[in-house]
Amino acid sequence: MDELVRAERAERVDLAARGIKVSGDGKAPLVLSVLDSERHILTMIKRLEVQACYWLGLTALEGAEPAQRIGRLIGLLGRLDVHEPWIEYVAAESGRLARRAARAMGDVEPITRFTARCPLCRARSLRALPERELVVCANGGCVEACAMPSCVCLSAGRHIWRYGDAALAELRDTA
Ligand SMILES: [Zn+2]
Ligand SMILES: [Zn+2]
Incomplete structure (x- = not known):
């Protein structure tokens, strides 16, 4: 199972990287508010426990500490594993929270530069963020080049693509 997940992950990464040349390992710190992260993580841990209990027909802990909720979630993993979407959701969400905690504690997210030009600007x-399987454009003027009125870049301040996005596949010809 682990092998399969790794292989699928590698394939997604490969999709995005196909034809895009990587130049150096340009790493840069991402500034995040520690307090915002803490509040977000505590809220989401509680939500994750409530969700797991809902799926399993259990009652969520009343007024519990985050560590107790995490302990309970760990204890429930075996039962959540019988239903693939459940365990996938818990794995993805806990991975995301762990990464966010690491960033808030000062870990630097690896960032990779591309030589290809941004398809928009x-x-x-x-820049690629391999941990989150995202590609972002670091050019501040890029948002104006995005023609999608409901695009997330209007609030995020930069355009974001997921690995495997068709727009990135086209970069092969422009690199
Ligand atoms: Zn751009
Ligand atoms: Zn956009």
Whole structure:
């Protein structure tokens, strides 16, 4: 199972990387508010426990500490594993929270530069965030080049693609 997950993950990464040349390992710190992260993580741990209990027909802990909720979730993993979407959700969400905690504690998220031009603004400003399987454009003017009125970039301040996005596959020809 682990092998399969790793292989699928590698394939997704490969999809995005196909035809895109990586130049150096340009790493840069991502500034996040520690307090915001803490509040978010505590809220989501509680939500995760409530969700797991709902699926299993159990009652969520009343007024419990985050450590107790995490302990309970760990104890429930065996039962959540019988239903693939459940365990996948818990794995993805806990991984996301762990990464966010690591960032807030000062870990630097690895960032990779591309040589290809951004498909929107044409600047050589693409950066990959392999842990989150995202590609972002670092050019501040790029948002104006995005023609999608409901795009997440309008609030995020930069355009974001998921690995495997068709727009990135086209970069092969522009690299
Ligand atoms: Zn751009
Ligand atoms: Zn956009």
